[in-house]
Amino acid sequence: MNARQIQLQAFERLLDIMDDLREKCPWDKKQTLQTLRHLTIEETYELGDAILDNDLNEVKKELGDLLLHIVFYSKIGSETNDFDIADVCNEICEKLIHRHPHIYSDTLVKDEEEVKQNWEKLKLKEGKKSVLEGVPRSLPALVKASRIQDKVKGVGFDWEESHQVWDKVQEELQELQEEVKLGNQDAMEAEFGDVLFSMINYARFLNINPEDALERTNKKFIKRFQYLEGKAGELGKSLMDMSLSEMDIFWEEAKRL
Template identity: 65%
Template sequence: MNSREDKLKAFDRLLTIMDELREQCPWDRKQTMESLRHLTIEETYELADAILEHNMDDIKKEIGDLMLHMVFYARIASESGHFDIADVLNTICDKLIARHPHIYGDVKVSGEEEVKANWEKLKLKEGNRSVLEGVPKSLPAMVKAQRIQEKARGAGFDWDNAEQVWTKVQEELEEFQSEVHSGNHEKMENEFGDLLFSLINYARFLNINPENALEKTNKKFIHRFTYMEKAVQAAGNNLHNLTLAEMDKYWDQAKNTEQ
């Protein structure tokens, strides 16, 4: 691994390159925070994909792409005199120190849950009006639900155990089925949302990340379906010509390739 000196040199190199690109490259000179925003979101998802794939080379690459974006935003802000990269780094350092009084102060904690609870209390002292204020509005709904639940737990609003949550899941499932039978689409949608929210809550109690779990299932389905397409094509046939029972045989073959 690199020494601290090497790490600082590498960061200084990135800052130098960023300055040169901003001053000399037509594309880089043209960029604004708004124009970079969607690219940053894309890079974040690419990092998330690499993490799920456990591909360390891609993780390294995607972290680098995101580091470039952070330096880029700071460089743009420095041009208008708002802040620079040193202000950014000092701000996060100050926040980390203030939010960890059990490390940098004399506060005693019993474990992870108390650290999380103290974190939310400290955020309220910093001026947040609600423990939910820090949940970004543009988060995907599943991730947002998970963060809402985690933050509510930090404020002490939570179930006592997983069994209680599972009972709630079953209750929401019954309510959803009831509305399906009623035929009222709006109520069906509302109850389906409640069911999903309760399942995400249950996953949290089991230490399962629902976003990761669903994405793994997505990838598994894609693998099996594309295998089936290729196998059917290799047999000189087309999916549209097969019955569901015939497709299931290829599907089972795809499943066997995962073992």
């Protein structure tokens, strides 16, 4: 048995198990597209954590959890005769073939950037009225800003040089400071949003994923703060009983670890 046969056999096994669960398990029988939605989002974030930690064994497990959800949704769709797993697979296959004319047709591309531009042009030809239609409304704001910028870049709406973007960051920071001095809360929030948006744009020009960068800092802060909590516990103290100068000693220690 070759590798592809083993893969197909494993997928068929999952489909059979899903059939059993849907028929026999009280919990699985009750689930709907709507009840699974928040669980799918949670599983996606867990996969993201595993990827950031570079824990490949955990990545494998979380991919399995997500695959289960895809099979689960497809099983529910088959029960109402709306779609099944074959429809799901064929739909993405057809999309990939259509969106890659440089592979499945005679279109020529010179680099990755031209592939992305062709992708957005093809989506518009498929009937989408805006290149931004593909950005989910429920995405976290930071991720959404990054995807918006990627999308508009695909149709040529972008800065030419990174220094122009940095100048824009400086401009937005200045505007924020002006509103801070005036004390207008609504205007401060608007300008703060502009600063974040321009920083995310600058990150793109530096080939930095802003979500990954921020999460890396989150993890670093958590590790250092928990070290600080641990040291306070060793002294029999609560952080609330310590001065900032005392806490700073352990914080500096944590930075050196």
